[in-house]
Amino acid sequence: MKLTLRVWRQKNADADGAMSTYEVDGISSDMSFLEMLDVLNEQLILSGEEPVAFDHDCREGICGACSLVINGEAHGPERTTTCQLHMRSFQDGDTIDIEPWRASAFPVIKDLVVDRSAFDRIIQAGGYITAPTGSAPEAHATPVPKPDADFAFEHAECIGCGACVAACPNGAAMLFTSAKVNHLNVLPQGAPERETRVLDMVTQMDAEGFGGCTLAGECATACPKGIPLVSITRMNKEWLRATRKAGKR
């Protein structure tokens, strides 16, 4: 199939960006979206232009590197990552708009590549269980009820791609932050740091310049891993609980 692509081009963080239009031909419906961009880039290199920069790595939907807003939707029309989106979701002759994640906490580095290090700093603020190597007790010493283990897993599935921030009208990182808080706070191993974790992570989230939550629900709709909106509710509960407990101390 033949497509018209309108792609956000931006030389670097300080430059102004704009949409540029390109035509690509000979696209097969079995190609992934990123393979379609590979075709465009091969074309651009040979014609002496700079290829479009975009983040990608595993191309199997798990590393969380790929990050495109396609026709106004984070990761495009299917509920999956951009690398797992296939061209069969588009029609011959379509015009496709491709933009980077837009949020002030995710500044553009080049073209479609953004800086998501704010997420790393949120994790550094408390998204871990303190268990230095060698200090672990026997794994079966603390059974974890299956529903809790499943709950933890469901939230641990977050790949940190940032689609939630990209989709949120307020550029909020609540879904990302809540996923990690919920994963660790429900486990008995996570209990000793339960309060400090949620308080510190939310403080860091705010410090990074993410917006607040208005429960628009766009984040959960965009999430390729299906982290539910109620994850945020649960974090709010943890936060209020922690604030009350900290107040009593």
Place this chain on the structure above:
Amino acid sequence: MTTYADYRTGEPVADTKAPSGPVHERWDKRRFEAKLVNPANRRKHTVIVVGTGLAGGSAGATLAEQGYHVVQFCYQDSPRRAHSIAAQGGINAAKNYRNDGDSVHRLFYDTVKGGDFRARESNVHRLAQISVEIIDQCVAQGVPFAREYGGLLDTRSFGGVQVSRTFYARGQTGQQLLLGAYQALSRQIAAGNVEMHPRTEMLDLIVIDGRARGIVARDLVTGKIDTYFADAVVLASGGYGNVFYLSTNAMNSNATAVWRAHRRGAYFANPCFTQIHPTCIPRTGDHQSKLTLMSESLRNDGRIWVPRAKGDDRPPNEIPEDERDYYLERIYPSFGNLVPRDIASRAAKNVCDEGRGVGPGGQGVYLDFADAIRRMGRAAVEAKYGNLFDMYQRITDEDPYQVPMRIYPAVHYTMGGLWVDYDLQTTVPGLFAIGEANFSDHGANRLGASALMQGLADGYFVLPATINDYLARNPHQEPVTDGHPAVREVLAETEDRLNLLLAVDGDRTPDSFHRELGELMWEFCGMARTDTGLRKALERIPQIREEFWRRIKVPGTGEEFNQSLEKANRIVDYLELAELMCLDALHRAESCGGHFREESQTPDGEAARRDDEFGYAAAWEFTGTGAAPTLHKEDLVFEYVHPTQRSYA
């Protein structure tokens, strides 16, 4: 004139660090004999760690917990994205929670046997011992392993073994283990013990007075090339499967760190030992940029078959039962669909070569769940494999609940890597290699669910114990500065290389060269290798290399974010490594594990090892680009698991 294939055999290389004595006491003995660094002095030592996968992430976190100053690098935008994240199936540990007869010794035995007797017994036994601690460590970090209703950990059996020792977190075990390590690392970054450099790629190793003292790395955002100095350097940069262009590796996984270390004196061992994974989604066309693995766990319930007749192009559901060939169950009745990866892969290749392959181009076999759905019910199959089925459907647009999946082998893992001793130190003092980057534990074939185990064993437990010994014995190394002639030289070489890539301004893209090399390697150094084929490849690779330097086109400059330049620079190293892989495959005129030489097979087509001639690990020494390398043999001694022809019949 000597050609590349006229290699010289040098002095044997020996592992001098593994203690003697009963195999199960060696690790304790080594830990006791290793010198320690006084806790107060540890912060005076800087250790560079390259890579943040399971091995690098766990090593960085643990070294920092011990008190060392760690400077860590990854090319990804975050240490959470290393390709360990894509491992699906699980992690082995000899916990024997099922009471099914498992033990440390059995895991040791299975791994040595699975590796087709080309691994070091001491290392493998240590790995089996540590496997138990890894699970404890990960659970303490909050890794959400699958659990049973009683709240205890669930396990499953995995390709090539008959006990249920694989711990898993649905189909995302690698992700969960990696996030555990990443979180531990994050804690140390926040504490200021780890200085993390994401989007920074190692381009060379700095060796001063024969010791590894730092690296040259490029900031991928600004393009700035910088030097970083340390008392020891740890490479945890993963495998080199991307030499084949199409593999299950991440697009940017590369061999530059290990190859540059090799050029600076580290021996490269068994480069031809690559693992071809049997259950990948077949390629659909020339546009294909990478291959996707379907977890091997699918073989627990799926049945593999092809039509009995050649060229049978009926849809699978219309082929009656008696016209199907469940070839693994037929040839290997006791292991059936669960034979080790190399055997399953080669069997798939054989039936496809016979013209019985299915799907586009006949490059595929069926993996059928119809029986499992009948037996367990659709809901149970969905609970067990739902996410894998979804992934398959997304990629192929076919519903595996209705139509059998199509699978085909693809390059997945490289058992070869930098040669290391028992301490995981390379032949360059102060340079360590851990995880897939080293060659140590899997021999000629890796068992399923053992890569995660090895990465974490190296990073959490082995390296943090052994690196102490090196640092304790070299406590006061001269500080290094940019002014040192050796540093200036490495830096200039790196800059020249990148400038040259930018200056050629030819007419071919980096990908076109990568693809060409990959096709060549897959054809001649893939699942089945021959003397003629490998010689052909050895003739062709220097030609591609020459053409590369004449016709490569890299747009943009070096002083900016430039993905084409990154790619081209990695291909420079693939073009040299590929040559060594072919030479290693050529010299090893036997079949073992993932290395199958057509000249060396049993009458019924199984791999025939030749222990008398090739019972060694081949460690290659670099002598110059395109120049014949020197082979150093490390003889493998088997005191506990005696080599037998592997039999899975």
Place this chain on the structure above:
Amino acid sequence: MARTVWDSTVGKKAVMAVSGLIMLLYLVAHMIGNLKIYFGAGEFNHYAHWLRTVGEPFMHYEWTLWLIRIVLVAAVVAHATSAYQLSRRDIRARPGKYVHSRPRASYATRTMRWGGIILGLFIVWHILDLTTGTVHSGGFQPGHPYQNVVDTFSTWYGNVVYIVAMLALGLHIRHGFWSAAQTLGVGSRARDRALKTVADVLALLLTAGFVAVPVGVMTGVVS
């Protein structure tokens, strides 16, 4: 603790939720009181007078009413200030718009900010109209609320302003109530349907209950 709450986006949202619920509670009482207008001037005016004498003899005349007013003013101020500060933050966090825009979120979610501003302006008008009488259309008579209400809804603009505001109120409550539950952490997957239903019912009842007054005047049932 107050500092922690006010300094955090999550805490500020909790302030909005609690103040919103206080106002919601008040509105339910207010709406029920309003409906007394259908039972004639006597009953309505008597009710209005009672509001000033609640709590006697413990409370002095109008003390309870003023207490309620103070709480309400505090709630409005807290609600509006948090909303203003959070909105500014949200806009800063997402400065650039996508070139390819598409409709996002539900109608009620998107109208929270504008709806809030409309309601704020309405409250000012409403107090100046029926409490102080400053902008009242007829001759404002303190102590005769029945007549005052009839006067207000005898003008077209009184009806328009009031009905538009009440529709905005409905939408505001529809998202606001459910949202407050999430912010305060009482939502869950199991409870989600129930919470949404309660929000819908509350929004509908309050809008209908309030709009019933101008409708009554317009149709002549109340005069």
